[in-house]
Amino acid sequence: RFLYVMEGVNRASAATGEVKGSYLNVTAATMEEIYKRAEFAKEVGSVIIMIDLVIGYTAIQSMAVWSRENNMILHLHRAGNSTYSRQKNHGINFRVISKWMRMAGVDHIHAGTVVGKLEGDPVIIKGFYNTLLLPKLEINLPQGLFFEMDWASLRKVMPVAS
Known part of the structure; x- marks a missing residue:
């Protein structure tokens, strides 16, 4: 899904000359998987990732640290x-x-x-x-x-x- 989303983002940016983006949701059951998804989002060119509040406060803070270290913007979704x-x-x-x-x-x-x-x-x-x-x-x-x-x-x- 990330590849398709970023393809659309890049196509829209090229067509309009404007900066476009999408919040790629990296929420998963384990921190290991969240980190993998976040790395993949970065690799495909995203500058912003999204996590759901329900992952828990320690995981949220861990992703905030990861985002700073990787120059990514972290969006929090209020799931639930x-x-x-x-x-x-x-x-x-x-x-x-x-x-x-x-x-x-x-x-x-x-x-x-x-x-x-x-x-x-x-x-x-x-x-x-x-x-x-x-x-x-x-x-x-x-x-x-x-x-x-x-x-x-x-x-x-x-x-x-x-």
Whole structure:
């Protein structure tokens, strides 16, 4: 599949003169296989790879390190999002996921929109984006920011609408 995708990317780039790309999903059952897929994605010319949140936090951080070492962009897909974030009684708010993923070192993340499958309240979504992008967070109760937070030199994460 990676070969076909990159063939299409290259054809579109040549036809338009614009930079094109695709997030090649390297998610697999083991880290060994994830690394193999990531290496193959790099070999076929991709500059960005995607992993699913469900691979776990240690694997995510390992892929963030691999991506830095290999000059690749790492996109995190929120696979299974509604199973853990939409439950009011026992779920994990996406703000927590946003903070964890920023600390883990991902480059992009599906951060929600005001319409679509990751829809949410516009003010709360703005708080997610601020959590991912700002170097320092101030208290902003409508956006769901209950504490000040200084990210110091920790890298930003690019929120992606989906």
